[in-house]
Amino acid sequence: MLAAIAAATPTPAGVPGAGIFTSPLILSLTIWVPVVVAIVMNTVPNPRGRYDTLMKQIAFFTNLGIFFVLFIAYHLFETFLPTLQYEEKLPWLPSIGVTYHLGVDGPGMTMMMLSCLIGIVSVLASWGVRERVRSYFTLLLLTQATVNGAIASHDMFVLLLFWGAATIPVALLILGWGGPGREAAAWRLVGYWSIGTAALLVATMTVYGASGGTSFDMDVVLKAALTPRVQLAAGLALMVAAATRLPLFPFHGWVRDVYSEAPLGVSVVIAGTASRLGGYLLLRGLVAADADASRLLSPLLAALAAVTIIYAAVVALRSVDLRWAAAHLAMVPGGITVLGLAALTPLSIAGSVLSMFTGGLVAALIVAAAWVVTDRAQTRSLSVLSGLAPRMPILTWLLVLGALGLLGVPLLASFPAETMIFFGSFKTQPIGSFAVAAGLVLTAIALAVVAHRVLFGQPNHDAPAVSDASLGETWYLGLLAGGLLWVGLFPSGPKLPGTDLPLFDPGLVNVMSAGITDIASPYVQPAPTAAQ
């Protein structure tokens, strides 16, 4: 009977909605839905802030919806395919070779998941915004859209468009809702990020011109046979672009002001995803594209990574302001990511991809937790903040979890990431790896000193009254910490007990691995033969 049924219906009837998650528009949805919602929000009348709460809810559910759709796409991601998935390709400006080309491989999907998670957290972290709510959430959604666009783009023009566009809403958010030093913070950010955009444009045009000037598609531009000189020039420009975002020393001038003066939700987006784009750019534009330039620049990259981490740790150690300390500590994950990319081994590159995800969560957690602590304690001064642990148990846990995540302790997602990076790096970049490890020791000392002083020292009875995190704050900080724990505990996803069948999560490590083999293939050293 079953055979008869099968013979009678050789092709199953179409089910409405079936195949929507394999739709070629899924990446466009993650970019353009926030833009459309932002435009609609900004045009709907909101007399005297009557619908402010509704605006917040719309922003939240937009992000939640995108996360839901993307999670299913993540679940359906073909982990054995090294090629781009969910690809979209349309001619945009054919006369100069621009295509609207989107697509994600393993690292791209990992970054998209991070971006959507951070998007939700940033909206929750912005729930306390009271002034010009509509404008705030409009800009926040636009920021989210630009970050998603930069991750998904597979055309240098599209990448540049979203990369550059991110500066404007972020700067306006800081100018409009930042702290007392917002002017300096916003203009520093504009300055540094604009330098990065300019460097990316120069790199793009260099490879475009050298590859014949026919296409901006990454498949053409980044795979063209270029002379070592052009590769080096483009690689240097890409390094500058990435260094302004991650940030790396000496392009870190915006970090202190922005993370301490920007509104919390904006700090979360910047630390969580916008700055991770720097590492992603290095992976896409340098490591995956220009093997010769990568080999040539790898010592410089490793040196920058080491200097960044050591500098960040020393400055954090000497800081007199908790937010400043957290801002500098948030630079550390970027340095670790760059070390993995500089090492140019399959293991270290895989570790770098994972560290972009974990680094985003850790940096956002550190910055956000410090922000909430200073807000609840009514002071930022490390000379006043002392012995808060008994009065802030939840925030103490979260801050400590962030600190442990930064150091890469077992059970947290940063542990496998840092392990892979260091195991993959010591052979090819021994000095850089040693220096970064030394920097991490300094970071540990800085964290211990700050945590001891703020959380576990003698309570300061002259300090203003403090209170612990509210339920909302616990939720969004908990989401960041939960993400770290989840990937740390189940890097390959939870399995049905007694089987290899994955439950709802196919495992971040499995998903991110798709495509890394291809990226790392130029750097695989031939295995020694038996005769050798």
Place this chain on the structure above:
Amino acid sequence: MRNFVLVPEVMVVAGALALLVAGRTRGRSRWWFPGAAAGLALAALVVELWVGATLATFFGGALVQDRFALFAKAAVLLAAALAIAVTDWTEENAPAVGMAMILLGAFGVMVIASAGDFVGLWAGLEVAAAAGVVLVSLRRSDLALRLLVAGGVASGLLLIGLAFIYATTGAADLQAVRHAAATTGATLPFGIPVLLLLGGLAVRAGLPPLQFVRVPIGLGASPLGAGIVIGLVAAAALTVAVKVTALLSPVPAAFSPYLMVAAAVAMVVGGAAALATRSPRARLAYLAAGQVGWIAAGLATHYRSGLGASVFLLGAFAIAATAGPAVMAGADIGEFALAGMGLLRPARAAAIALVFLSLAGAPPLAGFFGEFAVAASLAQSGAMWLLALGVLGAVMSVGAAIGTLRAIYLQNPPDESRRVAGARLPVLTRLSTYGAIALCVAIAGYGIFANPIVSLADQASEALLR
């Protein structure tokens, strides 16, 4: 269809004359004038798009209808329609004359776009410039006189240049000059008049550091007057520049180096000046000057791709720079006039924001796409130093635009008492609101749906180089 090709020109001139006559009549209600004038410009645009694809020549080759003419006419008609629609007519001293002048200015650009010889180029430019002088004189006769004198200098340089080229090549017809230039080569007798010609155009277009006339006039004139001076007259000069560089393309050595230097100075000085100033209208003028530099950079490449990119960017520039001052209304008195505009006049505020961002070259708007196309042609031609300077200028321009956006969206509106003293809010009319929305759609759509426009610009450059 050939007989209808000049209908848009006829419509525009007839409309301008009718407005001038109607403006002299007494006791009639004139509230419908702006809507009718904008509608007329739009109707002319529709006719142009409908019949403009027909290739034709008129008056023995004096007027040529090709793809470039179609592109330039369509862009300027759209710019004129939008500028009329978004203008706050209570700010204008003589609304009917203002509408007539912007239509005449557009007519001047249309004549240039179709010109087949030097006479057409010169006459069109003078018509557009004269419209600007008339409109400025309605509010400030001293500034109009200054504009007239500067225009006279520009015109003199232009005429001497054209006359010398005629003397060298023995022809005034553009095609004949092109052929003659190819055989003559980049000789000194040919290079000097070209330099004079480009100098005249640079003064007309307000290319930094020659913006010393345009910016003060832009500040003192009425909003629409500023729009004509900053946008339409500059677009007219650039249209001439596009045609001149196309006909000189066989001898790039005669113009390319000068144009590259001028473009570099314009891009950097425009951006830096925009960053330094606080007055929104002056900032807009400097941003426009920076974008003029980008257009010149594209022309300097003397490649078809560069020419096409400049033509594409010229369209974006014409729309934003002409309608920009008009949509800002009384913002010449200072940044605080725009404070809180996002709250009080959201559609107008969005249009101002997009105008600034587009002129600054911020993604994903019309100006960004145009500047990127020029950047691509610079990379193809190997002029990386010019590209680097352009990027520097663009970075400063974007910083300046963010400063204005902050005033619009992040500052609270000033007290009503203070507002009455100087910063009166633009009058809210249905036409101005729809016009502002249309301006937003035009600026965003020009970039996002750039493919057909780029194709037309590419065909335009091909027509010019044929």
